[in-house]
Amino acid sequence: MERIFRIISQSSATFLFFVLIATVSVLYLYAKPAIEQFGTYFIIDPRWGVEVTVKESPTKAIQTTPSSPQASSEPTTTPTEEENLEDEDTQASISDDENLDNLDAGLDDDLGGEDIDAQITSDDEDDFEANPTNAAGEKTEVVYGGAVPIVGTIFSTAIAMLFSIPIAMGIAVFLSEIAHEKLVAPVGIAIELLAAIPSIIYGMWALFYFGPFIASIFGGHSVSLLVAGLTLGVMIIPFMAALSRDAINTTPDVLKESAYAMGATKLEVTKDIIFPYAKAGIIGSIIISLGRALGETMAVAFVIGGVFEFAKSVTDPTNSIPVVLANNFAESSGLSMNALFYLALILFVVSFIIIFAAKHYFLRRNKL
């Protein structure tokens, strides 16, 4: 029994580890062509799907491209995109054929990725036949850069956290310390119901009601970075509040009593005893909510606008990584798909770094 128990728990943990490794490696393998094409400049390049003229070697395209962020367009609605893709793949494929082959071989085993293989190869073949030069006789390629969605993701999440943390903590404290016991159960159930609502419903609600409402207060568009951030915030509040309440409820009564017995008030007990005691659980709830906000797709897709432009003010529409992925993945192939995987990899790494840093920073031991 003891052995079986050990083996089961060990293999579950190992399974988790494999899933992590597999996810990262698939993301990386698919992103590789884009990584090689755009390098780290991808992260600060605000252009997405922009056709540029290349004078020399395709790999130096970046230095020679005219900077024209205004020319950015929404890929989902750009009819010329397919052509662009093919053109750009010409350059990419010359240097990337080998990589793609390796990639294909590597993926065959674990993914059974016949479809993907076929697609990629056929793209490549097309590209050899396609005309690699444009009318003026210059080579062109399409440049992808992730700066807009990366910035959009970070800012919408930041707005969501700033908005949701105080409110969620207020609810959690109210439920566990202040509310009359007749109120605790119904409000608690309401919170848990809200936490269980699928995010797309928050998105629809925000598009029709919340967005216009926010716009009427702060001005600007009814789809914007601010609306997206606040919608995200509203969405994670019940989640964070429920988890924080559970954490707060773990504070032993006798610990609170001994603080009250020294003449502390409710506020002082909450601030000095309950929060420090439940710190790990509260931070955990914030971090889990942060992870949800970073990766949230549907609630944001409705209200962020989905345009590849930096928001000049918070009331402007912009874009976020998961939204870009969801909107563009179906129509993407070749390098544009690789660029999407690159974005996905960045989202993964950013989430990982933020969560790791938050954990590390807030949960240091013996530091008071």
Place this chain on the structure above:
Amino acid sequence: MTQNKMEVKDFSFTYKGAAKPSLRNINLPIERKKVTALIGPSGCGKSTLLRSMNRIHDLYPGNKYEGQIMLHTEDEGHTDILTLKKENDFIWLRQTVGMVFQKPTPFPMSIFDNIAYGLRLQGEKNKAVLQEKVEKSLKDVALWKEVKDRLNDDARGLSGGQQQRLCIARVVALKPEVILFDEPTSALDPLSTLAIEEMIFELKQDYTIAIVTHNMQQASRISDYTAFMYLGELIEFDTTDNIFTAPKKQQTEDYITGKFG
């Protein structure tokens, strides 16, 4: 000034939702600068009585008090603490009547802050004064030597006995007039128990003490008066010597000789 620091008069207590009172008609004097022990079998209401004396019960709404509990202080004269209503009055009461619980309850903060906490609540901000008072109260509970090099460490890293002494130091630092102990040594090893008993004996010089204990020897060692309780009633109250050598009631005798309980 009367001899008594506190007087429980015709006191009954009913927990919220309970059909009958957990304490009935208790009359108990708590003499100034003496140790009064409360003994009795489990569930007889010792903790309930002790917790009424600083109204910690009020953290949970719906409990019912009847009768009077008088508290005699120099600043406020004679107060029936059951009539207190305002939060400020509760704070005053709890800083005048301190309490040490059965299990050590170190706050989630450093050793120093654990003791400075109550002082800061009282409004003390001066670092030097805090430093001095923390040191003094740690010395009072014979903990200073063990912790003086780690005052900034988390108090939860101390041993159980050290934690309990820390909790006592925390209460002592506030200079209350009465200290209530609810089985302060029941979770501790014999050596820590002895240390705390000695300490209580010392504290008697300056403080009025009421202590709940299951340990007969402990009651006879440290207390001046003993109250025997049974099923929510106070059966017998007398000097400790009398209770342990010549109890008047049969139940008391049975209990202290170990026939039940």
